Amino acid sequence: MLDINECLVNNGGCSSNANCTNTPGSFLCICKEGYSGDGLNCAAQKTENNQTLGIGIGVGIGGGLLVLFIIGLIIFFFLRKVIFF
Numbered sequence: 001m002l003d004i005n006e007c008l009v010n011n012g013g014c015s016s017n018a019n020c021t022n023t024p025g026s027f028l029c030i031c032k033e034g035y036s037g038d039g040l041n042c043a044a045q046k047t048e049n050n051q052t053l054g055i056g057i058g059v060g061i062g063g064g065l066l067v068l069f070i071i072g073l074i075i076f077f078f079l080r081k082v083i084f085f
Contacts, residue, residue, distance in 0.1 A: 017042035 006012040006027040007020035014020045014029035018039045021028045029039025036045050 014039050015042040017044075 003022070003024050005022045007014075007022045011018070012020035012022075012027045012029060014027075015031065015035075015037065017035040018029045018031045018037075021030065031037050031039055031042035034045055035042035037043055
């Protein structure tokens, strides 16, 4: 039986983000590292760093606003004592 290497033509029909592997009588499409899917369609995986970056930015902004609010209250009460006493 003659084996045809399907991977030689158009990457075997696999995604451009997949590796085509010839097997006897068939072939396999496996997504490259950093991509997920069935091999025919491979999409970039979201990394944990991308997801946690948004959380970190949100926490940083929220914490900064809280500190500014507290400083504003301290200044307000200090000026109130200075002006009215």
